[in-house]
Structures are given as C-alpha cells and as structure tokens.
Amino acid sequence: MQDAILNCAMQLGVDINKKELYRQLPPDEHKNTDLSRAINAPAVKYSLKFTKMNFDRIKGGMEYNLLRAVDCGVYLCLAEVQDYVYGERKTEKHSFVYNSHYRNQNTPWTVGAVIDNRAHQPIYLIEEEDRSTKEKARKVFEDFFNAPTKIYLTYLVEENSVAKHVNKKQKVN
Numbered sequence: 001m002q003d004a005i006l007n008c009a010m011q012l013g014v015d016i017n018k019k020e021l022y023r024q025l026p027p028d029e030h031k032n033t034d035l036s037r038a039i040n041a042p043a044v045k046y047s048l049k050f051t052k053m054n055f056d057r058i059k060g061g062m063e064y065n066l067l068r069a070v071d072c073g074v075y076l077c078l079a080e081v082q083d084y085v086y087g088e089r090k091t092e093k094h095s096f097v098y099n100s101h102y103r104n105q106n107t108p109w110t111v112g113a114v115i116d117n118r119a120h121q122p123i124y125l126i127e128e129e130d131r132s133t134k135e136k137a138r139k140v141f142e143d144f145f146n147a148p149t150k151i152y153l154t155y156l157v158e159e160n161s162v163a164k165h166v167n168k169k170q171k172v173n
Helices: 002-012 018-024 035-039 061-067 134-145 161-172
Strands: 048-053 074-085 088-099 110-115 123-127 149-159
Touching (some): 002 018, 002 074, 002 088, 061 134, 061 149, 074 134
Antiparallel strands (some): 074 149
C-alpha cells in the first residue's frame, strides 16, 4: 500500500518523504496495510486527496470503466489477485496505480498505464484495444499480474489543495 501511494504521488509530481511514511506506517510482511490508516498518515494526508470512485456501479464493471477513464487522473486501485501456491488457491490483496494521463513518446498509440512496484515489468501501457471490451480490460490485469485479478476499490488521487498552496508559497519565496 505504501509503495502504491508513493507511486501515485510520483505520478502527480507530489513529494512524499518515503522514510517518513515508512516511519509513520511501517510495512508488515504478514498483513496488508489498512487503507484508512495509510491515507490518514500525516505524510500522506497533507499531500494527497483521495476520492472513492464507483466504477463498479457502471455497466461493464470496475476494470472496464477504469481503463475507459482516459486523461481523467491518477487512481489508486485495490485488487484481489488469485494465485496458486503448491496447488492451493490463494487470494492476495494488492494495490497499484492507474495513470490515465500516462503517455510514452516511444509508443504514441498508448494512453494510460498500470503501474506497480514490481522489479519485473513495473508498467503496462494501455492501448485503445485494451479498453474496447470488458473482457479485454479484465485481461490487461490478468496478464499484468499473471493471475486472475478483480479490482474491488478505486480512488481518484489528487494533490491536496493545502499542499498546492504550501508548494506555491515555497516556490515564490
């Protein structure tokens, strides 16, 4: 969760001190970080604003409607990723970022990207075809995480207006 929040901030050009965030909210390798604790940590709360999105209430579902949001912002996504460990099905909760503004100069036909903190393939560029049907949109996440993936919560993330004001004052002085 902490890394996904840091990725959101980076995509927005907002500076959050990673060491301070980890001091306020130490990661626990045995338990997922609680979302409300994460977004209310002082290092986050005064820098970013989170607005819950209801993509699941729109025909087509969460994955499809998320990818159809083009040039609409940066999103923190929470998903259940199903995996098989030693033949047993295991569901892991995972957080990642969707940046609907993302553009890559080497692939001008792509708009938007799924961004994660993984060492291998940390980014998945979105093509128009990926958002053409709900099945293709769901396949984006299944391919990216290499397992069936169901997004269950999405937040639009924006720079907090207090942080904007403070940052502008600092730049002027």
